[in-house]
Amino acid sequence: MNTLTLWFHQFGSPPIFHRVTARLSPWLYASATLIGFIGLYGGLVLAPADYQQSDAYRIIFVHVPCAWMSLFAYFFMAINAFIALVWRIKISEILAMASAPIGAVFTAITLATGSIWGKPMWGTWWTWDARLTSELVLLFLYVGVIGLYNAIEDRRQAARAAAFLALVGIVNVPIVHFSVTWWNTLHQGSTVRLLGPSRIDSSMLWPLLLLALATHVWFFASVFARARVSLLELESGKDWARSAVLGPGAAHD
Amino acid sequence: MRYGTTASACAALIRRDLVLTWRRRGDALNPAMFAMIVVVMFPLALGPEPNQLARIAAGILLVAILLAGMLALDNLFRSDHEDGTLEQLVLSPHPLSLLLASRIIVHWLTTALPLIVVAPLLAEMLHLPRSVLPVLLVALALATPLLSLLGAVCVALTVGMRRSGMLLALLVLPLYVPVLIFAAGACNAAQAGLPFLAPLLWLGAALALALVLAPMACAAALRISIT
Amino acid sequence: MRYGTTASACAALIRRDLVLTWRRRGDALNPAMFAMIVVVMFPLALGPEPNQLARIAAGILLVAILLAGMLALDNLFRSDHEDGTLEQLVLSPHPLSLLLASRIIVHWLTTALPLIVVAPLLAEMLHLPRSVLPVLLVALALATPLLSLLGAVCVALTVGMRRSGMLLALLVLPLYVPVLIFAAGACNAAQAGLPFLAPLLWLGAALALALVLAPMACAAALRISIT
Amino acid sequence: MVHVEGETPVPLLHARGLSYARNDESIFGPLDFMLHRGEVVLIEGDNGSGKTTLLKVLSGLLEPATGNILLDGEELTLARLSHQVALMGHLPGLKSDLSAIENLDFTIGVFGLRPGITPALALASVGLEGYEDVAIRQLSAGQKKRVALARLLLVPAALWLLDEPYANLDKEGIDLVNRLLDAHARRGGAALITSHGAYAFTTGAPRRLPLRSAA
Amino acid sequence: MVHVEGETPVPLLHARGLSYARNDESIFGPLDFMLHRGEVVLIEGDNGSGKTTLLKVLSGLLEPATGNILLDGEELTLARLSHQVALMGHLPGLKSDLSAIENLDFTIGVFGLRPGITPALALASVGLEGYEDVAIRQLSAGQKKRVALARLLLVPAALWLLDEPYANLDKEGIDLVNRLLDAHARRGGAALITSHGAYAFTTGAPRRLPLRSAA
Numbered sequence A: 001m002n003t004l005t006l007w008f009h010q011f012g013s014p015p016i017f018h019r020v021t022a023r024l025s026p027w028l029y030a031s032a033t034l035i036g037f038i039g040l041y042g043g044l045v046l047a048p049a050d051y052q053q054s055d056a057y058r059i060i061f062v063h064v065p066c067a068w069m070s071l072f073a074y075f076f077m078a079i080n081a082f083i084a085l086v087w088r089i090k091i092s093e094i095l096a097m098a099s100a101p102i103g104a105v106f107t108a109i110t111l112a113t114g115s116i117w118g119k120p121m122w123g124t125w126w127t128w129d130a131r132l133t134s135e136l137v138l139l140f141l142y143v144g145v146i147g148l149y150n151a152i153e154d155r156r157q158a159a160r161a162a163a164f165l166a167l168v169g170i171v172n173v174p175i176v177h178f179s180v181t182w183w184n185t186l187h188q189g190s191t192v193r194l195l196g197p198s199r200i201d202s203s204m205l206w207p208l209l210l211l212a213l214a215t216h217v218w219f220f221a222s223v224f225a226r227a228r229v230s231l232l233e234l235e236s237g238k239d240w241a242r243s244a245v246l247g248p249g250a251a252h253d
Numbered sequence B, C: 001m002r003y004g005t006t007a008s009a010c011a012a013l014i015r016r017d018l019v020l021t022w023r024r025r026g027d028a029l030n031p032a033m034f035a036m037i038v039v040v041m042f043p044l045a046l047g048p049e050p051n052q053l054a055r056i057a058a059g060i061l062l063v064a065i066l067l068a069g070m071l072a073l074d075n076l077f078r079s080d081h082e083d084g085t086l087e088q089l090v091l092s093p094h095p096l097s098l099l100l101a102s103r104i105i106v107h108w109l110t111t112a113l114p115l116i117v118v119a120p121l122l123a124e125m126l127h128l129p130r131s132v133l134p135v136l137l138v139a140l141a142l143a144t145p146l147l148s149l150l151g152a153v154c155v156a157l158t159v160g161m162r163r164s165g166m167l168l169a170l171l172v173l174p175l176y177v178p179v180l181i182f183a184a185g186a187c188n189a190a191q192a193g194l195p196f197l198a199p200l201l202w203l204g205a206a207l208a209l210a211l212v213l214a215p216m217a218c219a220a221a222l223r224i225s226i227t
Numbered sequence D, E: 001m002v003h004v005e006g007e008t009p010v011p012l013l014h015a016r017g018l019s020y021a022r023n024d025e026s027i028f029g030p031l032d033f034m035l036h037r038g039e040v041v042l043i044e045g046d047n048g049s050g051k052t053t054l055l056k057v058l059s060g061l062l063e064p065a066t067g068n069i070l071l072d073g074e075e076l077t078l079a080r081l082s083h084q085v086a087l088m089g090h091l092p093g094l095k096s097d098l099s100a101i102e103n104l105d106f107t108i109g110v111f112g113l114r115p116g117i118t119p120a121l122a123l124a125s126v127g128l129e130g131y132e133d134v135a136i137r138q139l140s141a142g143q144k145k146r147v148a149l150a151r152l153l154l155v156p157a158a159l160w161l162l163d164e165p166y167a168n169l170d171k172e173g174i175d176l177v178n179r180l181l182d183a184h185a186r187r188g189g190a191a192l193i194t195s196h197g198a199y200a201f202t203t204g205a206p207r208r209l210p211l212r213s214a215a
């Protein structure tokens, strides 16, 4: 067994996962909230109004972090799906299935904020542009994964089937990301670059990056919270789960 | 001995169906999702020019909603038939047509109503002129119960058949054509600035007729196909 | 002991499926009938001006054929699953992916080929310009096997599920979107007098890839959902 | 016309020259038999001899080709029948997403309630206390069959038509069916049950009245 | 590693510490047993005790949670297995639109053919001469089961796994199954069959080896 699988088996042991995430969760939620507030303050109060869009542009501070998260959540789900299918690690199944609804919500927020922003910018709530369409397809993929997972009785079998579907759908993620470069779209190209200079003023950039960080932390906090619940459900027959829920005395009755 | 009244039987059926829908509330979104996907396909297939889309938006929307409703028909009686409940209902001491009417009403509430709710969203995506939207919604409110009632008769005929999906489509769609013509007629007239009341009234009249006749036809069809 | 070779197993499967289709040859027309009804709905819903119809004809045809193919997917594995044959195939000594590939090929021959055959008729009904027809047919010839292959993977995931119809649509249609975009792209380019080869080549490349990967994915999916 | 012979009380069920044909092919020949209150009759027959079909005809689901059926001496009509007859077929008629109690409540709503019993009591008497709120989906095949039996206890029907009530049950389940049948007969009900010729009751067998179901 | 004890020949089937869990809930406990050529073993157990599941695990359809299965002393792989093992489950696996002969031909195409037998001979030995070209749809439930049995005679598998082979059969059918099992055992094959605890063989019972399937 190589170190990677060994690590997975260790962190992937349900009691350890449960214990670690239980300790982590409050911290994750707290720091996400804190960073989020600082970012929002920076974005909504400190950053100057745009010379073209006046205050309407401020929706960027919700739209862009959520848009990034919608892709990141799918990516995270697909990686876990792959691990779940190849090494049959239960925690990965659960993590993949826990990230699907969260990713779907981020996708829906992206679509909603994008439409709201599109009305003043493009004069229409919706156009059939490559990025918008592929983001909508991403939402359908999330819904398909969730639907398949809920439609199968046996939880582990359901997770494996839905994980398989998630892997099949991953081709859409690069399409969403690169649509602005591959096609001539109404949606603007990438303005934030990790390598090289960003085409955005730094007074707008730092709140944006802080909010992106906050959404990532929030994502992990809620994935772990969801995963813990499904794990307890799945392992409800086991001693550790009983003692985790009912207290240490309950394990042996 | 307490024999239940027909009212209490219908109430029990409605309560059960609502609870069942609630237990599987995820499924309730499926028809709406399906209609949305079908609607998405058209701009992709026809090209995205807003003007062209706006001209055909009402028609596409109606066809998409009609197809979604048709697919949703499948589980109108299927699960009740597969687990034997339908047989029990046929043998119950109450008028079968009333029991079926309750079932159809709940089915409409849980599958067609969500479709009507998302219709404005879909209309916006297809750039349907705002002025046409109210007419479209009224047309849908009249047409979808009609579709459910007509569809129920066809489903009753195919209940118990193995590969019924495609067959059902072939039975149902010809019956849906007149409904489609009137509903689309109203929308297109409104879009062209012409009077649109007449087709809506026709739809309303057909609905009133179907509300009376369809449950009885459905009961008769069910008795034929279940034995 | 005479253990069958894999070739003879695939041949037995193909022979059986062809005989079964022949025994129920009436059913083989269903997808074509469905596509025809859907196509008929559009002139009724949109109004019959030939010019407008001609402009959107290719797109409507593609969507109708795609929906018909999707509905036909349902009985790709259903009957084999219901009577236990699928379990036997999974336990057979031959590579499951090859057996499934044979099954998918026959399914394409018996459901999609009739669709391609009626496509010229439907195109005529929608006043599609004659010059676009060859491109449409080539696009269909490349797209429909792709749809069957992609669809088979999704069907394999939902095999054994009760109410799979609607769910299958939700799983399959997002995967169909790129196929639709390329096929429609080719037709629309041809109609506009622009070069149309590139999207067709993309479709061909995707088909080649799917021919190799999809049967294996299908086998993997089936093993997940059958156990 | 009420068919009374001498001192005999009016039978609960009386079949006269009853036969059924599918596509003009006779499934079971003309049958004559009576079932009195307090009787439990076992219909035995080989595969395909028409046992299930007979029960469906008696319940009114299928129409006989010839002959007629008297219920308490009166011609059978669907409306009267459903108050008097309860059919338990191969299919349980239970919703797997509902709990046992919810399923029984639905049955009561549609079919009415026998006096002196409640859903909870009925579940207890088929040995399912504690399972009231468990979804049917989570019950084993044997437990599902027991819920279907509990339904019989609730509805105000005097005549039970049970198709293969012993199939898929283990020894304990078979005993339970026999006890329920005994109690029902003592209460003045009657039951007609089918079983494969090959299988027999293990204990406490109800009175057998082997019925020649002509092919 | 081949597990040989003293003089005993290598068993056809050897399960070591075999268990299966669904959603981490154990369906049957760790089982250890051997099956030698010439043996017919009956797995008895109550409803839901895991009989069907055990057969599916042994056939390779389900993966065991713990333990392993040796076939002729070698670790089981799906490719080897399917030449050696024939599973007859609840579902007949017959196409109702094809005739009996056409169904058997398909089986031969996929699974191969045992020497010295033909589809027609196999049908005759399950008592279905004259039914070769009748569509399965038109056969009764018992006759369908017989066609499924004929398939077992054709495929070159030494180990038969039969799930409830007696269910739905009348007395004659049960005798037939017992005769087929005897002949298979005498030919050097082996069989594992399941049955409800409540039902027993009527005549010519195969050797019973009641297996405690821990819940």
Ligand code: HEM
Residues within 6 Å of the ligand: A060, A063, A064, A067, A068, A071, A110, A111, A112, A113, A114, A115, A117, A118, A119, A121, A122, A125, A131, A132, A135, A136, A176, A177, A178, A187, A188, A189, A190, A191, A192, A193
């Ligand atoms: C419904 C409509 C919209 C959708 C679905 C949408 C979707 C997306 C997505 C998915 C991304 C992330 C791309 C990536 O990470 O590769 C994104 C980023 C972005 N969007 Fe939108 N968007 C919409 C409308 C708009 C509008 C109207 C504007 C403003 C004019 C806008 C401005 C931006 C900006 C500035 C970014 C950041 C680009 C970058 O730096 O990578 N979006 N959008």
Ligand SMILES: Nc1ncnc2c1ncn2[C@@H]1O[C@H](COP(=O)(O)OP(=O)(O)OP(=O)(O)O)[C@@H](O)[C@H]1O
Residues within 6 Å of the ligand: D022, D027, D045, D046, D047, D048, D049, D050, D051, D052, D053, D054, D196, E139, E140, E141, E142, E168
């Ligand atoms: N739906 C049907 N269509 C055509 N024939 C049928 C149908 N149902 C039953 N039959 C035929 O009618 C005859 C009687 O069937 P029935 O189910 O009543 O037998 P049974 O005694 O209940 O048999 P089993 O012991 O297998 O339950 C059989 O020959 C069967 O093949």
Ligand SMILES: Nc1ncnc2c1ncn2[C@@H]1O[C@H](COP(=O)(O)OP(=O)(O)OP(=O)(O)O)[C@@H](O)[C@H]1O
Residues within 6 Å of the ligand: A153, A154, D139, D140, D141, D142, D168, E022, E027, E045, E046, E047, E048, E049, E050, E051, E052, E053, E054, E196
């Ligand atoms: N598909 C499934 N999903 C979930 N649980 C299942 C499934 N199939 C069986 N079970 C459960 O697994 C256990 C064993 O089932 P199995 O079918 O192996 O029992 P069995 O001994 O064959 O019973 P029977 O005598 O009813 O045939 C039961 O408790 C059952 O409820």
Ligand SMILES: [Mg+2]
Residues within 6 Å of the ligand: D051, D052, D053, D163
């Ligand atoms: Mg029967």
Ligand SMILES: [Mg+2]
Residues within 6 Å of the ligand: E051, E052, E053, E163
């Ligand atoms: Mg079993």
